[in-house]
Amino acid sequence: MTIAVIDYGMGNLHSVAKALEHVGDERVTITRDARAIKGATRVVLPGQGAIRDCMGELERTQLKGLVNELLTDADKPLLGICVGQQMLMSHSEENGGVHCLDYLPGKVKRFDDTMTDNEGHRLKVPHMGWNRVDQHHMHPLWEGIATGERFYFVHSYFVSAENDAHVFGTTRYGHHQAHIATGRDAVFAVQFHPEKSAGVGLKLLENFVHWAP
Amino acid sequence: MSLAKRIIPCLDVDRGRVVKGINFVGIRDAGDPVEVAKRYNQQNADEITFLDITASHEGRGTTLDMVSRIASEVFIPLTVGGGIRTCEDIRALLNAGADKVSINTTAVTHPEFVREAAERFGSQCIVVAIDAKQVSTEGEPLKWEVFTHGGRKETGLDAVEWARKMVEYGAGEILLTSMDRDGTRQGFNLPMTRAISDAVSVPVIASGGVGSLDDLVAGVKEGGADAVLAASIFHFGEHTVEDAKRYMADHGIEMRL
DSSP states (O other): OEEEEEOSSOSOOHHHHHHHHHHOSSEEEEEOOHHHHHHOSEEEEOOOSOHHHHHHHHHHTTOHHHHHHHHTOTTSOEEEETHHHHTTEEEEOGGGOEEOOOSEEEEEEEOOTTOBOTTSOBOOSSEEEEEEOEEOSOOGGGTTOOTTOEEEEEESEEEEESOGGGEEEEEEETTEEEEEEEEETTEEEESSOGGGSHHHHHHHHHHHHHOOO | OOOOOEEEEEEEEETTEEEEEETTEEEEEEEOHHHHHHHHHHTTOSOEEEEEOOOSSTHHHHHHHHHHHHHTTOOSOEEEESSOOSHHHHHHHHHHTOSEEEEOHHHHHOHHHHHHHHHHHOGGGEEEEEEEEEOOOTTSOOOEEEEETTTTEEEEEEHHHHHHHHHHTTOSEEEEEETTTTTTOSOOOHHHHHHHHHHOSSOEEEESOOOSHHHHHHHHHTTOOSEEEESHHHHTSSSOHHHHHHHHHHTTOOOOO
């Protein structure tokens, strides 16, 4: 029983590994070894920074094909986090336009820089901090978490899925309704950082560790 | 608009112990950082920031060990600042479990370092700390200047211009300390906080001078800060973070309660 956190060179994976170790008994390994990833019971696809770099590193480390395989493996739960959620979509408008893994139809868009609050002050981009997550559809990963709970975000781009059935959670920022939790079959992906979202985040990770889709 | 404003307790750490300088003299010991971080986490702190004031190189290992121990028990964002000069310093802190690093003096001496760090690690984990003071006298248009070395060394840099430049270089957040207020308990320098918050697209954390819960409210409402940072009002049990959040919420500020 092992959880593999896929290390394709983008971002800080130690926080998520520490949080997974905290909530479960399964061994957590940070790895880019294809055999170790294939042999794991569940997989985390993280991602930080620019999406072009994330997609590029995924190809360079020859893990892109493997990730595509994992996405269609109904027995292996996969959790995407942050850019790991965005990469599952068809296309991102970041970096002048980047083709993504195309697992879920939809786009990754940028928050409008000119949004203001009720008093006319600009809304900052990145969207950084604790925002409410409205649960759009039921999902085993929401178990024990109330709709409207706040999770920790830091991002400038957000997912907009085409198919309502793939949207499990939304968050409002300015006039945007971001699809911050998406998924299908054994895949669940979130824009926020559950590993940094205190009790509710740990609860979601615990649900993932026990998820048997 | 449903993004909450944040409260960030700050721990000054010297060789693995939490301390807080009052006007940079008269340091009082506030305890074991892991215990303090856990206490703040229980009080619903939104993030925690550590400023490592350890002077010796050997003491740095103690800091990494401390960050690692905290990151195994506290699952909210952790920022570490103090003495960060190289990408290797950043890598070591992120590997130990820090989520963001705060760069201060090196940003002034080598601005390109901020660009390099943001490109390598992503803007989301690069905070640029700006220590600034008012330099205009009464009757003159307001002007603030960046200082380094705990407020002793002037740089000639205009604080608002500097903040803009750092964001252009890739800073994901600005930690703005009112050096003329730090340790005085008279509240943030609000006009400066507002000027910088309005000038940049990224979140601004107000710091320096908090003496009461009203100062926190003013930092957000008048200063336009996205987050407020305070140390001594929390360390010595005057207020809990929870009380402070409730107080801010009662004053119409959106908080995570």
